[in-house]
Amino acid sequence: LSNRSEDIQQGAKKRWGCWCHLLTLFLFLIFATSVIILEADPSQFSFTHKSAPKLEKHKYFVEYPHEYHFVINEPEKCKQQKPFLVLMVPVAPQNRGHRNNIRSTWGNESTVLGKVVKLFFLLGLPTGKGAEQVQQQVLQESREHQDLIQSDFVDCYKNLTIKTMMILEWLDSYCSSASYAMKIDSDTFLNLDNLINMLLNAPKINYMTGMVECNAVVSRDPSSKWYLPVEVFPEPKYPCYSIGMGYILSLDLPRKVVHSSKHNKALYIEDVYLGMCMKYLGILPTHPPDLNCFHYIPVLYDRCAYSKLIITTTYEHTDHVWVWKDFKRSGPFCIDETQ
Numbered sequence: 001l002s003n004r005s006e007d008i009q010q011g012a013k014k015r016w017g018c019w020c021h022l023l024t025l026f027l028f029l030i031f032a033t034s035v036i037i038l039e040a041d042p043s044q045f046s047f048t049h050k051s052a053p054k055l056e057k058h059k060y061f062v063e064y065p066h067e068y069h070f071v072i073n074e075p076e077k078c079k080q081q082k083p084f085l086v087l088m089v090p091v092a093p094q095n096r097g098h099r100n101n102i103r104s105t106w107g108n109e110s111t112v113l114g115k116v117v118k119l120f121f122l123l124g125l126p127t128g129k130g131a132e133q134v135q136q137q138v139l140q141e142s143r144e145h146q147d148l149i150q151s152d153f154v155d156c157y158k159n160l161t162i163k164t165m166m167i168l169e170w171l172d173s174y175c176s177s178a179s180y181a182m183k184i185d186s187d188t189f190l191n192l193d194n195l196i197n198m199l200l201n202a203p204k205i206n207y208m209t210g211m212v213e214c215n216a217v218v219s220r221d222p223s224s225k226w227y228l229p230v231e232v233f234p235e236p237k238y239p240c241y242s243i244g245m246g247y248i249l250s251l252d253l254p255r256k257v258v259h260s261s262k263h264n265k266a267l268y269i270e271d272v273y274l275g276m277c278m279k280y281l282g283i284l285p286t287h288p289p290d291l292n293c294f295h296y297i298p299v300l301y302d303r304c305a306y307s308k309l310i311i312t313t314t315y316e317h318t319d320h321v322w323v324w325k326d327f328k329r330s331g332p333f334c335i336d337e338t339q
Ligand SMILES: *[C@@H]1O[C@H](CO)[C@@H](O)[C@H](O)[C@H]1NC(C)=O
Pocket: 103, 104, 105, 108
């Protein structure tokens, strides 16, 4: 009995062993087949989807509107001097060299063709190493020149939209009696005579001009500096906007644009964002009468060429003061003209 029962037990073990092998083989076949299929086209199987990296939408927007305050202000300047045109130059706190260049070149023109022109620099707060020292120098510079306006947001490239909106808020609060304002970058040459001449015949309200771009395609290339994912900006093209290097607004617009910004999330690309706000208002930026007056690509200094334009960007190592002196000397601008 004992033998027999052993036999039976042994037999059961063997049979069980057999099933085991079959089952293993079967499972292996299923596994192998699924691996082959999955390798062929993994997207057919939802369980293989890795969850996409979370879209960091906040990267494309800035903190605006927000309760920013002016740390340095010039609240009386416009009331006292009643400018026709206000030049607003965004510049980083530490870039005193740029400000000095402008002060001794186109920023030193206080009356042009009988019109009063005022200049202000717009700064945010310095950050990083030495920020406190930079801030002390900025306060000193403000006492010397009384042309700085500083607001309490962190000054960095990504925050340029905040700076632009602070410019508009400031214009609306402290300079709304001026006729026009120009936001102008610091690395530019400005021919104020030509600008004032253009403005003397320009519309007085709902007017924005500059280098107007109406067909710019939104970059979907993640490596581009201006990349915007579809989820952030669904339209394939930007609205019409004036390129940021230098644009002009009639003084009724700052309030309207600030108002419309409450209905448009603040995109970090400042000039496009203004275009979005203008679109919301139903106002299109206007091309200047002479399309050749605004140069986004630097025009190499030439007295004759510079006498015909309104604004151009400049090459990095330009000696602005020398250029200005040469431009302002007496004598005809162009050889074939007697002026
Ligand atoms: C600004 O122009 C005036 C003359 O109108 C001149 O005396 C002064 O030196 C200029 N300032 C700078 C910083 O170049």
